[in-house]
Amino acid sequence: MKDFTLRRTSLYIPGNNPGMLVNAAVFGADSVIFDLEDAIPLAEKDSARILVRNALRSLRYPGVEVTVRVNSLSTPFGRADFEEIVPLGPSAFRLPKCERAADLREADELITELEGRSKIPAGSVKIIPIIETALGGSNLLEIARSSDRIVALNYGAEDYTADLGAVRTREGRELDDIRARTVMAARIAGVQALDSVFTDVNDSEGLFAEVVRIRELGFDGKSVIHPRQVAVVHRAFTPSDREISFAQRVLKAMEEAAVKNSGVLSLDGRMVDAPVVAKARKILALAEAGRGVKKEGTRHEE
Amino acid sequence: MIRERRGQAGSLESCDALVIVELSEEKKGILLELDSPSLLSYEEAMKSAVIETLCSLGVADALVKIQDRGSLDCTLRARVETAARRALAFQKHGGTI
Amino acid sequence: MKNKPQGRVLPEKIEGYGVVRPYGLSSVHTPEIKGKDPSGSSRKVLSSLEEAFRRSEIRDGMTVSFHHHLRDGDLVVNMALDVLAGMGIKDLILAPSALFPVHEDILRHVRSGTVRSIQGSVNGPVGRAASGGLFDVPIILRSHGGRVRAMETGELAVDVAVLAAPTVDEMGNVSGVYGPSACGSLGYAFADARYAKHVIAVTDNLVPYPAIPFSLPQTEVDWVVPVDRIGVPEKIVSGTLRITRDPLRLVIAEQVARVIEESGLFEDGFSMQAGAGGISLAASAFVRERMKARGITGSFISGGITGQSVEMLEEGLFTSLLDVQSFDLEAAASLARNPRHAEMGASFYASTASKGCVVDMLDVAVLGATQVDTSFNVNVNTESDGVLLHGIGGHMDTAAGSRLSVIVTPLLRGRMPMVVDHVHTITTPGETVDVVVTERGVAVNPRRKDLLENLRGKGIPLLDITDLKRMAEEMTGIPAPIPFGERIIGVVEYRDGSVIDVIRQRL
Numbered sequence: 001m002k003d004f005t006l007r008r009t010s011l012y013i014p015g016n017n018p019g020m021l022v023n024a025a026v027f028g029a030d031s032v033i034f035d036l037e038d039a040i041p042l043a044e045k046d047s048a049r050i051l052v053r054n055a056l057r058s059l060r061y062p063g064v065e066v067t068v069r070v071n072s073l074s075t076p077f078g079r080a081d082f083e084e085i086v087p088l089g090p091s092a093f094r095l096p097k098c099e100r101a102a103d104l105r106e107a108d109e110l111i112t113e114l115e116g117r118s119k120i121p122a123g124s125v126k127i128i129p130i131i132e133t134a135l136g137g138s139n140l141l142e143i144a145r146s147s148d149r150i151v152a153l154n155y156g157a158e159d160y161t162a163d164l165g166a167v168r169t170r171e172g173r174e175l176d177d178i179r180a181r182t183v184m185a186a187r188i189a190g191v192q193a194l195d196s197v198f199t200d201v202n203d204s205e206g207l208f209a210e211v212v213r214i215r216e217l218g219f220d221g222k223s224v225i226h227p228r229q230v231a232v233v234h235r236a237f238t239p240s241d242r243e244i245s246f247a248q249r250v251l252k253a254m255e256e257a258a259v260k261n262s263g264v265l266s267l268d269g270r271m272v273d274a275p276v277v278a279k280a281r282k283i284l285a286l287a288e289a290g291r292g293v294k295k296e297g298t299r300h301e302e
Numbered sequence: 303m304i305r306e307r308r309g310q311a312g313s314l315e316s317c318d319a320l321v322i323v324e325l326s327e328e329k330k331g332i333l334l335e336l337d338s339p340s341l342l343s344y345e346e347a348m349k350s351a352v353i354e355t356l357c358s359l360g361v362a363d364a365l366v367k368i369q370d371r372g373s374l375d376c377t378l379r380a381r382v383e384t385a386a387r388r389a390l391a392f393q394k395h396g397g398t399i
Numbered sequence: 400m401k402n403k404p405q406g407r408v409l410p411e412k413i414e415g416y417g418v419v420r421p422y423g424l425s426s427v428h429t430p431e432i433k434g435k436d437p438s439g440s441s442r443k444v445l446s447s448l449e450e451a452f453r454r455s456e457i458r459d460g461m462t463v464s465f466h467h468h469l470r471d472g473d474l475v476v477n478m479a480l481d482v483l484a485g486m487g488i489k490d491l492i493l494a495p496s497a498l499f500p501v502h503e504d505i506l507r508h509v510r511s512g513t514v515r516s517i518q519g520s521v522n523g524p525v526g527r528a529a530s531g532g533l534f535d536v537p538i539i540l541r542s543h544g545g546r547v548r549a550m551e552t553g554e555l556a557v558d559v560a561v562l563a564a565p566t567v568d569e570m571g572n573v574s575g576v577y578g579p580s581a582c583g584s585l586g587y588a589f590a591d592a593r594y595a596k597h598v599i600a601v602t603d604n605l606v607p608y609p610a611i612p613f614s615l616p617q618t619e620v621d622w623v624v625p626v627d628r629i630g631v632p633e634k635i636v637s638g639t640l641r642i643t644r645d646p647l648r649l650v651i652a653e654q655v656a657r658v659i660e661e662s663g664l665f666e667d668g669f670s671m672q673a674g675a676g677g678i679s680l681a682a683s684a685f686v687r688e689r690m691k692a693r694g695i696t697g698s699f700i701s702g703g704i705t706g707q708s709v710e711m712l713e714e715g716l717f718t719s720l721l722d723v724q725s726f727d728l729e730a731a732a733s734l735a736r737n738p739r740h741a742e743m744g745a746s747f748y749a750s751t752a753s754k755g756c757v758v759d760m761l762d763v764a765v766l767g768a769t770q771v772d773t774s775f776n777v778n779v780n781t782e783s784d785g786v787l788l789h790g791i792g793g794h795m796d797t798a799a800g801s802r803l804s805v806i807v808t809p810l811l812r813g814r815m816p817m818v819v820d821h822v823h824t825i826t827t828p829g830e831t832v833d834v835v836v837t838e839r840g841v842a843v844n845p846r847r848k849d850l851l852e853n854l855r856g857k858g859i860p861l862l863d864i865t866d867l868k869r870m871a872e873e874m875t876g877i878p879a880p881i882p883f884g885e886r887i888i889g890v891v892e893y894r895d896g897s898v899i900d901v902i903r904q905r906l
Contacts, residue, residue, distance in 0.1 A: 022811075
């Protein structure tokens with residue numbers, strides 16, 4: 001994978017809410033999404049854009065990845081969002097309504113141009129495409145491979161199912177297909193797969209069950225819409241003791257193999273290859289992150 | 303009487319500010335009405351935030367009314383900028399938007 | 400001459416006994432019953448508060464005390480002051496255990512000269528007026544422990560205590576748990592009843608003798624005055640206090656629970672006091688979860704008691720509640736029915752003049768602040784704008800007594816930084832404060848190296864207090880100095896009666 005940024009949770013922060021923007025870093029999410037898109041009514045697009053720009057300019061967000069969901073370049077607001085926000089160098093843009101590789105290339109080129117103009121390192125603003133239509137769903141792999149900036153794939157459950165004409169259920173069966181294909185495309189492209197939001201903020205049991213399931217499917221994280229969902233998702237992403245001890249044994253076996261200069265790595269008589277080692281590393285990173293209630297490393301732990 | 307071009311932004315939620323900017327064609331400078339719980343500690347800082355923001359947009363003559371609810375500097379500046387831009391857009395489009 | 404009571408001849412003096420005081424020269428009734436009625440009934444019950452004040456020999460310049468268990472629903476303070484004003488009494492010193500917004504009426508009586516000063520506690524409107532220079536003499540601010548200590552030592556000599564009595568009998572046995580204005584515990588009134596020269600119980604629920612169980616005994620009450628209403632029930636005790644949904648406060652509360660959990664004190668026999676503030680209530684809820692998860696049985700919860708405390712008692716998480724003030728209906732109801740839920744007076748709770756108070760047995764106290772400084776001094780009296788708005792409550796008492804005092808505050812309120820270089824007013828000295836918890840980090844008092852060791856490496860975001868201050872100022876900017884005048888409008892007494900700080904007039 002291109003980057004190892006932990007994105008178990010991506011917390012949406014409405015871009016026109018100063019109180020939430022100021023405190024975005026304190027809720028323990030791995031990543032925050034300052035939303036200029038769906039959370040903002042048309043009449044307030046300018047207001048949110050300027051507020052988010054100022055927040056990025058003057059506030060510090062220690063230990064959390066700051067991303068911005070800008071409006072699509074196909075809307076009247078997209079270009080202005082890019083122009084105002086890229087110069088502040090957010091970690092990533094979340095690009096809604098991605099349908100074709102061309103959408104991403106257009107965004108990539110505009111970001112490159114703006115990075116150059118504002119003298120921030122080329123390629124520093126990453127992209128996380130959000131697939132919200134059947135067309136986007138059918139072009140997942142092409143989208144995932146369309147730009148070097150892409151670090152994760154995300155889909156938007158509400159818009160996607162609406163486009164399909166599917167019915168939303170608490171169990172989310174209607175998402176089985178897009179979930180499987182998002183993970184698959186992400187793995188092929190070497191990026192993370194991020195799941196959509198769970199909308200009932202009062203149903204933490206339902207959320208927990210869903211996260212356990214999407215983790216089993218291979219997802220690396222989930223978008224959340226309320227701070228209180230953060231801890232639930234992190235708990236669900238914390239590996240079991242069994243997973244942890246297996247991962248530790250894998251890495252130990254690998255070290256021993258390295259000492260012995262043995263080319264072949266085996267554990268319990270079975271061969272261990274690169275994906276298993278990579279997975280073991282990921283498990284241990286998640287386990288480390290899941291220790292304690294809040295994620296460590298995001299704060300100024302002494 | 304000269305018709306004022308008006309822009310409003312922000313809200314009365316806590317940590318926000320409701321800002322109204324009325325552009326004026328008379329050369330009367332910036333007239334500021336500021337109501338804020340932070341006035342005692344940050345009046346000067348708030349005033350300069352307003353003036354600097356308006357200057358950067360080329361606004362030299364305006365009536366600015368601010369009902370602040372404990373906004374930080376970056377928020378106040380954003381609300382003033384948005385209100386001023388809206389007032390300027392109103393002016394530019396002759397009041398048709 | 401020989402004495403002849405009842406026809407018996409008694410010597411004036413008996414060898415080995417002393418001078419003989421013959422029977423029949425003094426009252427057969429206890430002298431406390433000053434209003435002896437020849438008919439033998441309702442000896443203490445008077446028809447008006449004015450009559451009670453008159454019989455209490457009220458005069459200009461006297462000290463009148465009140466308790467605050469009816470909180471914002473209290474009608475007695477205003478009622479009493481109106482009567483006193485009507486009687487033409489001047490220059491009173493009021494000694495309330497706390498005041499609420501409903502008591503703004505006091506200001507009228509200050510302006511008219513009925514009231515000269517306040518000792519004990521103030522609240523918003525009265526404090527604001529004091530900061531503006533309304534009073535000729537400084538307000539004396541005392542903690543709950545400090546107020547009762549001052550009564551015990553005689554520094555605060557109360558002439559007349561006017562007690563809102565939710566239930567009382569004709570002899571003056573007072574209960575707080577029954578009646579239309581029930582408030583639960585009457586803990587703060589214990590000392591008033593005991594130490595005031597004259598004690599008037601004002602009630603809207605006069606019941607047949609004896610009122611049992613009672614909190615204040617007839618041995619301490621002089622007069623009973625029935626009135627139509629002493630309180631507004633919905634403002635006396637709240638319904639179920641809800642845990643805050645504010646995500647920022649929940650973050651702070653969760654950190655508090657983590658700090659407590661890792662403090663080294665979180666084991667069987669653990670005791671705590673948290674109060675009913677938003678963050679405190681949520682912190683208690685998180686502590687509750689963790690006690691269940693770890694199978695810990697605590698000893699007691701003290702101070703202001705809530706429905707949540709009651710549930711924790713009933714779940715077996717704590718073995719007892721020590722209730723000086725019942726915050727909600729559940730707490731008041733539990734006090735009435737559960738023998739493990741005990742009422743305690745303010746001396747028992749927090750007095751340094753007592754032979755041992757509860758705060759000294761306390762493991763953890765979770766406390767609020769209006770400002771904290773980089774020396775861990777805490778201000779709970781004045782707001783960021785320098786205006787006196789709050790009393791002390793049990794803050795300095797529990798901070799001093801508890802083994803772990805936790806100060807909770809958001810780092811900012813609006814644009815105002817809550818962690819500063821120097822608090823406007825030192826209420827609670829930094830040497831009694833162990834840890835400050837904000838949403839952006841936890842600062843341990845460097846004096847508590849043991850605590851720091853326990854908390855390290857536990858996923859708690861530990862920071863230096865100066866880092867918290869710097870983070871706050873980075874967001875807010877450095878605040879301009881507050882324009883204080885020279886005149887002292889408030890004296891903050893520490894719990895032992897020493898002066899810890901003064902509050903100056905706000906210009």
